[in-house]
Amino acid sequence: MSGHDPNDNDLNQPRADAARALFDRASARLDTATANRLRLARREALSAPRHRPMFLPVGAAAAAVLAIGLVWWLPKPAVDVAPTTAETSTDPALLGEDDTELYAWLGDAPVAPDKGKSETNSKDGAL
Amino acid sequence: MRPATIDAIRNMRNGSVDLPEPVADAAAGKGVAATLDEFLADVERRAFRLAELALGHREDAMDAVQEAMIKLVKYRNRPATEWPPLFWSILRRQLTDRHRRNAVKRRVMTFLGRHEDEREDPLEMLPDPFEDPARRHCDSAAWQALGKALRALPGRQRECFLLRELQGLNVAETAAAMGCSDGSVKTHLSRAMSALRDHLEDWR
Numbered sequence: 001m002s003g004h005d006p007n008d009n010d011l012n013q014p015r016a017d018a019a020r021a022l023f024d025r026a027s028a029r030l031d032t033a034t035a036n037r038l039r040l041a042r043r044e045a046l047s048a049p050r051h052r053p054m055f056l057p058v059g060a061a062a063a064a065v066l067a068i069g070l071v072w073w074l075p076k077p078a079v080d081v082a083p084t085t086a087e088t089s090t091d092p093a094l095l096g097e098d099d100t101e102l103y104a105w106l107g108d109a110p111v112a113p114d115k116g117k118s119e120t121n122s123k124d125g126a127l
Numbered sequence: 128m129r130p131a132t133i134d135a136i137r138n139m140r141n142g143s144v145d146l147p148e149p150v151a152d153a154a155a156g157k158g159v160a161a162t163l164d165e166f167l168a169d170v171e172r173r174a175f176r177l178a179e180l181a182l183g184h185r186e187d188a189m190d191a192v193q194e195a196m197i198k199l200v201k202y203r204n205r206p207a208t209e210w211p212p213l214f215w216s217i218l219r220r221q222l223t224d225r226h227r228r229n230a231v232k233r234r235v236m237t238f239l240g241r242h243e244d245e246r247e248d249p250l251e252m253l254p255d256p257f258e259d260p261a262r263r264h265c266d267s268a269a270w271q272a273l274g275k276a277l278r279a280l281p282g283r284q285r286e287c288f289l290l291r292e293l294q295g296l297n298v299a300e301t302a303a304a305m306g307c308s309d310g311s312v313k314t315h316l317s318r319a320m321s322a323l324r325d326h327l328e329d330w331r
Contacts, residue, residue, distance in 0.1 A: 015324075016320065019293065020295070022270060023173075023176060023180075023293040026270055027172045027173045030175065034185070035172065038171045038175055039171075041192065041193035041196060042164065042167045044193070045196035045197045046163065046164055046167070046200060048197060
């Protein structure tokens, strides 16, 4: 490691030993209340059940099975297969050369009068 | 270096149950504890003091140690030789998580304009009423200074100093507890010692 003289650690070691001695004294002379709490915490930890109930894994597995079943059994939504604009516009069969003439003829063709409507009009006129 | 001790933590991470050969309890300098209760009774005080130094809060330290005990009990069927490295590794993670949460909490409190309360009571440290008051005061002040300096270190350096220098784990055990290489432990420790040089002078 750059920037650190290995001898520094040797020089610091007696000081670190002093810190460790302080740590040892503090650990040995723990106050009674804290020591009792530690003892109680240890007993509670040791009295915990050895095998925790497996509610969470079982529940997660059941939910996963249910989800898979729903996906499997539910009907699939209908898919609309509508022709695209590109398909209709590029189909040569639908783009005949006579289309323009056909529509012109349809526009000019005489429209047959509605029979029932013409009779009603004649009656209204008679009155 | 004790490969069996190191393997204990690696086996825990891998979910393996390989049984290491018996090794001494390096953490406490004693033989292997016969029962988990005996092992925890041996280490609980040092664990609490170590957590107190790292967190600067006695209640947090108590919670961290208790949580580490609870988690260790899940490994009660492991060989007793695996308990020390497992325990210190679990406690280290507890301290890391709680230190991170406390840092976020401090930032929020600072943002809200509130100051964190002084939660340490130095007089609780040394309860022996027959002890020399001057010595008690000196130790209490040194303890406060030690904790303050350690909490100012980067996390990995602090963990390394606590486990290697104060708890007394060897390099390999410290590396196993920290989840890093032996070289990283030496690097972290060297940097920690350099950073603490001025403070260590006061603790002589």
